[in-house]
Amino acid sequence: MCPRYAQGIAKIRKSHDQVTQDNAEDHTVQPLLEPREGIPLVIKDEETLTRAAEAFAAGEGPIAVDAERASGYRYSGRAYLVQLRRAGAGTALIDPIACPDLSAVDAAIGDAEVVLHAATQDLPCLAEVGFRPRRLFDTELAGRLLGYERVGLGTMVEIVLGFGLVKGHSAADWSTRPLPEDWLRYAALDVEVLIELRDVLYEELATSGKLEWAMEEFAAILAAPTAAPRSDPWRRTSGIHRIRTLRGLAVVRELWTLRDTVAREADLAPGRVLPDSAIVQAALDLPRTTKALTEITPFTGRSARRHLRDWLAAVGRARTMADAQLPQPMGPGDGPPPANRWADRDPEAAKRLAAARTVVAALADEHRMPTENLLQPDAVRRLMWEPPDDVSEESVAARLRELGAREWQIALASHPLAKALQRLQVKGRLEG
Numbered sequence: 001m002c003p004r005y006a007q008g009i010a011k012i013r014k015s016h017d018q019v020t021q022d023n024a025e026d027h028t029v030q031p032l033l034e035p036r037e038g039i040p041l042v043i044k045d046e047e048t049l050t051r052a053a054e055a056f057a058a059g060e061g062p063i064a065v066d067a068e069r070a071s072g073y074r075y076s077g078r079a080y081l082v083q084l085r086r087a088g089a090g091t092a093l094i095d096p097i098a099c100p101d102l103s104a105v106d107a108a109i110g111d112a113e114v115v116l117h118a119a120t121q122d123l124p125c126l127a128e129v130g131f132r133p134r135r136l137f138d139t140e141l142a143g144r145l146l147g148y149e150r151v152g153l154g155t156m157v158e159i160v161l162g163f164g165l166v167k168g169h170s171a172a173d174w175s176t177r178p179l180p181e182d183w184l185r186y187a188a189l190d191v192e193v194l195i196e197l198r199d200v201l202y203e204e205l206a207t208s209g210k211l212e213w214a215m216e217e218f219a220a221i222l223a224a225p226t227a228a229p230r231s232d233p234w235r236r237t238s239g240i241h242r243i244r245t246l247r248g249l250a251v252v253r254e255l256w257t258l259r260d261t262v263a264r265e266a267d268l269a270p271g272r273v274l275p276d277s278a279i280v281q282a283a284l285d286l287p288r289t290t291k292a293l294t295e296i297t298p299f300t301g302r303s304a305r306r307h308l309r310d311w312l313a314a315v316g317r318a319r320t321m322a323d324a325q326l327p328q329p330m331g332p333g334d335g336p337p338p339a340n341r342w343a344d345r346d347p348e349a350a351k352r353l354a355a356a357r358t359v360v361a362a363l364a365d366e367h368r369m370p371t372e373n374l375l376q377p378d379a380v381r382r383l384m385w386e387p388p389d390d391v392s393e394e395s396v397a398a399r400l401r402e403l404g405a406r407e408w409q410i411a412l413a414s415h416p417l418a419k420a421l422q423r424l425q426v427k428g429r430l431e432g
Contacts, residue, residue: 031164035188039181040091042081044098049105052084052092057108059089062137064115064194067122068174068187073272075263079125080174085191086112093187096129097177103130113137115198117153119221136218139194142201145210145217147368157193160200165189210367213408220406235330239280246326250318251283253327258314262307274304274311286319287312335378336385348428352384355420363412375413379403383417391421 043049056063063086067079082102085091086109096102114133116122118140126132143151150156154165169186176183205211230236234256243249256279263270278298287293293312294300304311336342342350357371360380364371371377382403388395397414405413 028162029158029164030162031166032189032192033166034185035091035192037090039184039188040093042179042184043092043094046099049094049099049102052089052094053104053108055089056084056086056092056105057110059086061087062113062115062195062198063109064191064198065122065126065131065133066116066187066190066194067125068172069125070173070175072171072269073173074175074269075267077125078128079122081179081187082126082129082131083187083191085195087195091188091191093184097175101130102126106131111135115139115194117156117194119218123221124226133222136222137198137202137214138218138221139197139201141217141221141373142198142205142214144373145214145369146201146204146208153190153194157197160197161193163193213406216406216408232327232330237279238276242280243283246323246328247286247318247321248283249327249329250321250325251286251315252279254314254318255279255282255311258307258310262310268303272303273307274298274301278304282311282315287315288319336381339381342385346385348424349385351424352387352421353381355424356380356384356417359416359420360413363416367412375400375405375409376403379405387421391418391425393418396421 043052063084066083068081068083069077070080071077079096082094082096083091084094084105094102094105111134113135115137116133117138119136119138123133139153139156140151143156148156148159150159154167157163157165166186166189169183172183174183179187202211205214232253234253237252237256240249240252243252255274259270259274259279262268263273266273275298278296281296282293282299285292285296287296290308290312293308293315298304299308299311336349337345339350339353342353357380360371360375364374367374379400383396383399388399393415396418397410400410400414400417401407
């Protein structure tokens, strides 16, 4: 192993508290400026991709993987660069636009463990190109379970291994071609020490008794179904809460739908075509002329200006729409109301939720992790809004399982939650 990596690997047997203390005391962080084998050439043809797949099949141990998208620039969430690294194979940078099918690489690694940071962000775009891990280690989620306060990749590499990753291109437009050399350097470095980070975290999980918890979480990520498309996605327009009329909601719907069509056809992020703020302001103003429309500043932007006639027509359709065609306010969902309304809607449910949150917070503090990782907030709300008639530990466990809680979460939380519900029942009977 290269000597400049020995410092980080030597810390594998230290807890992250000690590592943090070491760094705080000596403030020494060794910057990683170049990949250890240099910047690899980007793979852009099937022959080179096949050779890379063979190299990764012959490699050993886990495979570090990352993907770069063009969020904020392009409509799709597709990958524009995929990075892989494995012992014995080195680093590969693959252009998934030139090589859109990575199933050969996927087959080559088989059921080897894939190491990702914040896996839920990259798994969808990797699946689009035929790369679907069978086993996963998520270094961000591992950091959360271990109680790290900051779990960004750069921060964790610095705290755990003592290396500084230069960050500067995470929000770049990765659809750019050719990709600049400094971007490729950044991309290669993102997987440079990911396996070393995994090794440290794996041992910390094992030492703290959380390894099985982490394995359950990783398996749940891989098993999660693809999210169904949202109904009425236009209702998520930022600032829509300012719209108080059905006519205004119709304007939002018409403009959002038109913008989505324009953005998809141009492969541009919708916000680059027209920001949400412009849609909301038009819904408030109901402009009747091009001049009135262009008084809303975002409509004068380069992308928006090309479609002024279409925007105005969309507002006109909404303004003259029959009442029966207007969108209606959102009905109740399939879950409980927002927690801030519970005290008015159902005071007893509000008491149950407060008690449950106290229980979960205490457990999270005891096991040193965020409350949302100890037990999903939605599961807590649904359980407390409609608790089982028999609030035994077994019935609470069964309900949590129905709500998607993992077995380790159920083992920790079902007993104290059942006890909290039982105490409230007793208290209610005494007060009654």
